[in-house]
Amino acid sequence: MPGDILSVDNLRKHFPTKEGVVRAVDGVSFSIAPGETFGLVGESGSGKTTTAQCIIGMYPPTSGDIWFKGERINAAFDRRPKHVKGDLRIVFQDPGSSLNPKRTIKQILSVPLQVHRIGSRRGRLARMKALLDMVELPADEYLYKHPQAIGGGERQMVALARALATNPSLVLLDEPTSALDVSVQAKIINLLIRLQKELDLTYLFITHDLSLMRNIATRVAIMYLGKLCEIAPTAEFFESPVHPYTRMLLSSIPVVSDEEEALKPRKVLSTGEIPSPVNVPPGCGFQSRCPEAADVCRRVDPEMVEVSRSHQVRCHRERRPDRAGHAEASVLHEREERLC
Amino acid sequence: MAKFIGQRLAQSLFVLFGLSLLIFFIARVVPGDPARAALGFLATQDQVEKMRAEMHLDKPFVVQYYYWFTGLLRGDLGKSSYTHRPVTTDLGQFIPATLELILFATLISLTVGQVTGVLAGYFRNSWFDGLSRLISYLGIATPSFVVAILLIFVFSQLLRLAPSVGRLPIMVAPPPTVTGFMVLDALIAGRVEVALVALKHLLLPAVSLALIHIAQEGRITRTSIVENLDKDYITMHKVHGIRTSRLVFKYLLRPSIIPTVAVIGLDFAFLMSNAFLVELVFMWPGFARYAVTTMLNKDLNAMVAVVLVIGVTFAMVNLLVDILITFLDPTIRIQRRGG
Amino acid sequence: MWQERKADLVATMKLRRQSLAKGWYKYSRNPLSVLGLIVLVLIGTSAGLAPYITPYPAHAGAFTNFREAGQPPSWKHLFGTDRIGRDVFTRVIFGYRFSLLLGVVVLSLGVAPGVVLGLIAGYRRGTWVEIVIMRITDVFLAVPPLVLALAITAMLTPNLLNAMFAIALLWWPWYCRLVFAVASSLRNQFFVREAELCGASRAHILFREILPNCVAPILTKMTLDMGIVILLGASLSFVGLGAQPPTPCLGTMVADGAKRLPGEWWSTIFPALAIVLVILAFNLVGDGLRDVFAVEEV
């Protein structure tokens, strides 16, 4: 879509390894509109990080296109124009390893400023303080600390400040809070939401925590074994999940209150584990765990289809006109219960 | 596994090729005249010229190397200009003596080092740990030639307990060479008393070689035992009520032994270089002494051969260590099997 | 504006002071390391001031006195005299000069190229750059350093300079490999990735992001290596390939005196113990540094 800030078209990233080709990302397409928080959810190993890393340019994709503000940015970082590097930033999952332990926060923050020639030599110090203020850290104290000397949450805030140093318009957040406690996570999430409003940011937010996604994303995509299963606006996604995997996920979430319990779909017993992305079997990737996999699922990989406007799902079942919508969800559950 | 060994062998071959080039190059660029050294006292200039032609010293570096390399492919390492014998003959004579020494020293250092390391690690912070730490510090800081001199001074000169030179007393005729290892050969020949005497001769040099390694191996083992003691899995074994003996000698020892095994290769290299000095001190008629002599005499062929032999041994030991580790450590085994 | 910069400077200095103080605190927890440091400082200063503090500074140079040769230790000659009548104590102290100089020169020549090559190879792991650098390194590491050092010095004229040259030539590969290992593991750390993605230059990444993380292992290795280099130097001169007479050199003194065992034991035992002492001190200090850095990693 022309108005999109980012659009990813049929992105593939395969890693040749000793064991075989790892199809970490295998044909992913989505686009993000300005101001959105696009949530990417999936179990570990499903290819979320790889997707983000292709977008940020850590390595070139095996195939497919990435468009950023109308510019095609398929190359890896060393071939990208500098303005793209400043405009498109990332915050990594592990706050321990994303900050150089041997450098002070001041040194860490000054790198993007120097590289992108932001501010004069003098002005930089002020700018760094402003950045720390922005992420609600007392600047004078934190500027002269080493990353080990501060807590995990604060490190993540510094990482965020560094990402914001170049005034980006799109920030990729790769599980920014999954290593943190809920009380710290809450703070960061609120900070993110506030900054998004203040700075007109667009987020690609990666997480495996669906409850978190419910509270921050405007649109949610579910990823499984390198492919997207379902994309929908948040509300619709949680109210009427279509893909069996989505429902399995939702029903597995431990929740803390009865209201939430009521929102969960009926129990879909989770079985099996996510298969290895090496030598993916033919057919649908989820087929081995799907409670109602049909013959066709084992042979043919389904295509993405629209369930409704802006709600897409990749499941054979959605192809059959007679079984559209939720009608058949109950059938599934019945069968499920018989199995137990 | 076979693929892994193949890869490693190919890599070693490459490295050895580079090594021979390096030595050859160094030997060529520094001044000195091996032909002169080879001929001896009363040689005339003409004779020297003739010798130089014979040794290809008048040809460019590349040509010299070519001659040498094609010789190597035929299994011919050339002739030593010092002993006037084929280098291979010399090597065959001297290597077993050194090997005997080094292997014996390795045996000592591995057993003693392991045992003290395990004990010190398991009883960490005890008096035994402190004592072994102190000794290991001293051991690491004492060059083996100093140890050798001190041992000779104390045991052979002051106390007159042990012989200080050679592999056998002069008057004892050596047993016929079978393995080249004096002790073994004596046993094969059925001369037990000779074997004992040979062992006695072996003792001091081997101990002076081994000491530093005892210290090092002891330390590595201790560290690794201590590290493993803190591991969750050891805690879990305890929680599951595993017997202490089984815990220590099975579940703790196996992972702890791997770092020690891993450094055997490097250790062996140091053992070899220390052997150079220890052999000099103890007049051990071995390879290292031969090597020093040929190096000092600019005996080019012998020198290149010596360095290559060491390179090959080193590479082989490292390969063996790797195989051994693969054998000991299933994690690595599984990774390699995948490859 | 000026005020601000001053505050910045003050804060930076304070941070530096704090980390130094913390490092020293950790270091000082191990009495052995402190002892090692004291010994080292003593050795260093006495070697530095040798002409002023030794009883017979002339004995370090052109001097013979056959009448007083081979005297046992006494108050006049603490460590006795050698076969030419020189005071062994004086020569041991002067001998430390050679040893320390050797260590310092070898390491300062060897470390820098090794570190730079290791950084480059580690950062560009998997490319031909890495293959070229690391294969060359392998060649140098394929034989123990003493063997190569012997081979090289045996061919050169034996003197202090050539011994240093030969050992320095062999030393860079160790650092190359060490730094390579650290750098290639750091290469995939997110902070390096982040700097790349941000557009920082190669030089910045190598020297500002990766290098500081190699400093701890390099420093530790350097102190431990000082011991090894001194040992190597002693070994070379023990074989007769080190400094030339009358330069006092511990290895030569041991070798020389060993010919006179057990009679004139003092002319070999004291220099031998001197070697042990300095290596021991470096090892203790190295261990102390390791403690300092190791705790920081946690």
Added chain:
Amino acid sequence: MALLEVVDLHVGYRVFEGYLKVLNGVNFEIEEQERVGLVGETGCGKTTLVKTILRVLPVPPARIQRGQVLYHGKDILLMSPREVRGLRRREMTAIFQDPLQALNPMFTIGTQLRDILKDSQERVGRGQRTQRAITARCISALRDTGMPDPERIMSNYPIQLSGGMRQRVCIAEALSRNVRLLLADEPTTNLDVTIQDQILRKLDQLVDQRGASVLIITHSMGVVRDLTQRLYIMYAGSMVETGRTKGVLASPLHPYTQGLMRSVPRLTGQGISDGIPGRIPNYLQPPSGCRFHPRCAHAMPVCVEAPPPFYPAGDNHRVACYLYRS
């Protein structure tokens, strides 16, 4: 008498910088056949507590200052190593957080499982038959955890298994014997929700069958809600609140618990609160009195003076907060 009762436990660590006062008067108990949850944030001392109970705390650096750990009224901390071993073989066991770390990488799953059975007191006899019997029991223990193809798994090494599989093995190891008490320290923290769901269900089932008591330690409020009857909330080395799980979650009383509950993202999506200001205290110089007082919106002068005892707040619900003094 409670199955396990911890009384006023104080544990710390001696480190380079000084003495970390971690556990600060922990009191709690587990009844026979009870499922208890323990929730606390990173670094609040959960693992320290479990290790103290199991007597596997590394001493030094750790130091048990005072307190009692009563198992059936007998103080574990005073037992001889022999008694402790007996206790571990028959009475209580544990599952640790990181299943890769908790399995010895050098030995096959089979070896490790078999050795546990061999060394447990439940001997069957001697000789070949026993070997086969033991192997059979190992396989059935693995199968009980829902492990597919347990015969093959027996000859595998830990790294050949996925995280979920490893955790199943840990459970099998723990429950291969008939124990009375299982301490599960964050058994599913590193796992995906779907896998976590499977494993917790299985664990639930197995504990049920054996009639054992469980202490489940976790970060996740959701997990305890599904599995436990009673709940302890821990903060910076002491218990701050306890009660029936559903009750505590529905109406938390302690300001810390309240903050925590507000921070938990809900599926209902009404947004998240701002969390709790500040962070967990430094154990070198922990705040005096109630350790939460520097972060507490309701802090009173008395909070600084002494740590609050548990005040009952009805229906088994107890809170360590001066707000509920009356």
Added chain:
Amino acid sequence: ENVAVINGFPVITADPATASDWYDTEVMYNLYSPLVYPSPDGGVRPHLAVSWEAVGGDLTHWRFNLRQGVKFHSGNTLTAEDVAFSMTRFITMGRGNSGPLGQVTAVVVDTYTVDFVLDKPSAIFPETLALFFPVEKNLVLANIKKPGPYGDLGDYGEEWLGTHDAGTGPYMMTSHIPGQRLDATRFLDYFEGWSNEGWGPDEVPIERLVFIMETDYTTLMTLLRAGMLDLEINGGWTLPQLREIQEDNRLRLSFCWAQNVTVWMNSKVPPTDDEHFRKAILYAFDYESILGPWAEFGNGETGIILPNMPGYVPIEPQPRKQDLERARQELALSKYAANLRDVKVTFHFCGGLDFEEEVGLQLQADMAQLGVRVEVAGPPWPQYSASCSAPETTPNLTIFLFAPQAFPPHDYYLYSMFSASGLGWIFSAHWYFEDPEIAHLLDETRAEPDPGRRMDIYRQLQPLIAAHSLAFYPYQKPTLFAHQAYIVGPKESIAFVGPSENMHNWRINLKLKQELRG
């Protein structure tokens, strides 16, 4: 037990055609017999050859009549064929001691007569044959290894001769591990016989010889003390060791012959290119200090040739004494007088040799008093000797111990060291060949068939050479044989390496051995 354990330094080769080293020569004299035998007067006497004469007047054609009935160790008899073959082999291989012979063609005249035709005249040719050891032709030919550098003759039997012998000497090699040990037993059919004439009643021939190769004198001392070593013939003892040997009544110290310590001064490089400078060094050196501790064992008197050699002429300074005043004067006369500070004198000794090092250090201390800097270095032998192959690379001062190891010794000391046909290394590290008179006289020595008159020329030469101050001679180092008291010998002492260590010249007193060692 009738065995003598003898220490010689590593025998590098046991093939007479390649043997060149001092130690090799020692072994050669035991396993082989030379064509002519050195005699104490500096000449030679019949041995394998009973007589010889120059055929024709130009001294290029020599005829040798061989002793009849000489047995090789194999039992075969020595003939002219063997001698001719050995000479051809010696010359063709062109190694070892063959250098001074030039090109020699050997012609068999009859069974016991052989002719040698030289490429240039030489009056001393017969004497040089004291280092020519005939081998048994057929035995060698039977043990040739092909391929080798000599075409049909393969390696000319070199490899085989390394570990076997084909000689006529008093002892037969039984085994040889090069670099370690050489064993030999008595050859009963030795042509000189084993008569006990001139020996005591209990002194019997030694049955078995064991040559060991040990360079460490601490070890050797231990062995000697323990009675495990019978004879040490290299004499590298330290002073305390010598004293101990002297004091032990079970041991003996015999003086055999000396080596003169020579310090060459390179006349082609500054500052020693200045004769006055060289003289200054000569006078600056403190001879007494260096000799001091050795005086009881050695002899301060030394010169261009050894004092105990016939024809010796003492040379300046005499008595050898430090004379700093004189040195200063000479220094003032030299062209370097103005800038002594910038002058640097290099002094090389062969690494590891204490005596030589001490001389350097002494000189260093002495010259320091005159304000001249001396740099002492002890490179290992190969570099040390190689540096003397050209005048530019030769250090200012080179110290070397010259023992008479080529024959005739006068020729070795004078002709090979001071003639322009100099060999380009350590023998002539002074690089001075300008004086026409010296050159002329040297040539004359080789053309003078009469030994007496030759000796006169030698006497004439010594002061002439000394006048140029090409070397200084710090002291004479005695070669002291340390041996067990029950080992008796040598019966005949000759100032030449080899004959004194010929164990035919020694006996063992088994009774005494029994007494002393039990």
